[in-house]
Amino acid sequence: MASESGVTVRPARSEDLVAVSQQYGSTGDTPWDPFASPERLEKIPREGLLIAEKDGVYAGFLYWFEGRKPWFDKGADQYAQLEELHVLPEFQGWGVAQRLVDHFLRDVSDRRIPLLYVATDETNQVAARLYETAGFRPFLKTVHYRKYR
Numbered sequence: 001m002a003s004e005s006g007v008t009v010r011p012a013r014s015e016d017l018v019a020v021s022q023q024y025g026s027t028g029d030t031p032w033d034p035f036a037s038p039e040r041l042e043k044i045p046r047e048g049l050l051i052a053e054k055d056g057v058y059a060g061f062l063y064w065f066e067g068r069k070p071w072f073d074k075g076a077d078q079y080a081q082l083e084e085l086h087v088l089p090e091f092q093g094w095g096v097a098q099r100l101v102d103h104f105l106r107d108v109s110d111r112r113i114p115l116l117y118v119a120t121d122e123t124n125q126v127a128a129r130l131y132e133t134a135g136f137r138p139f140l141k142t143v144h145y146r147k148y149r
C-alpha cells in the first residue's frame with residue numbers, strides 16, 4: 001500500500017537488478033563488487049535487497065545481510081549489516097531512505113536479530129542523521145590511508 005508520500009518498499013525481484021546496478025554504477029568498491037553488475041547481483045542472496053518506489057517508479061534500494069561473529073566487534077555474535085543504501089538524486093529528500101531503513105528495521109526485528117551495524121563516511125551528514133535517528137550510535141572509526149609515489 002502506498003504511503004501519503006507515494007513511497008512504497010518491497011523485496012526485490014529479478015527484474016529490478018538492472019535498475020539497482022545501473023544506479024550503483026559500474027565501478028564498484030572492488031572489481032568484483034556484485035552491485036556493479038546485474039549478472040553478479042543475480043548470484044548473491046536476495047532476501048536483504050529492498051526496492052523503494054515513488055508513485056510506482058524505481059527510486060532506490062537498500063541491501064542488508066545477516067552474519068555471525070563480526071571481526072570488528074569482539075564478543076558479538078548474530079548481527080545484521082546494512083550494507084548499501086542508495087536513493088536516486090531526483091527522489092532524494094522525499095523520505096525514501098527513511099522508508100527503506102524502517103522496512104529494514106522491521107525485517108530484522110521479525111527475525112529477532114539482536115545487533116545491527118552500518119558504516120558511512122564521516123562527511124556523509126545526511127546518512128549519519130538518518131542512522132542516528134534510527135537509533136544507531138558510532139562505535140568504531142576506520143582510517144583510510146593514502147600515499148602518492
Ligand SMILES: CC(C)(COP(=O)(O)OP(=O)(O)OC[C@H]1O[C@@H](n2cnc3c(N)ncnc32)[C@H](O)[C@@H]1OP(=O)(O)O)[C@@H](O)C(=O)NCCC(=O)NCCS
Pocket residue numbers: 084085086087088091092093094095096097098099119120121124126127129130133
Ligand atoms: C543518504 C541518502 C540515502 C538519503 O536518501 P533520501 O531519500 O534523500 O533521505 P530521506 O528523504 O529519507 O531523508 C532522511 C533525512 O535526511 C534529510 N535529508 C535528506 N536529503 C538531505 C539533504 N540534501 N541535505 C540535508 N538533509 C537532507 C531529511 O530531511 C531527513 O531528515 P529528517 O528525518 O530529520 O527530516 C541519499 O542522499 C543517497 O542515496 N546518497 C548517496 C548514497 C549514500 O550516501 N548512501 C548512504 C551511505 S551508506
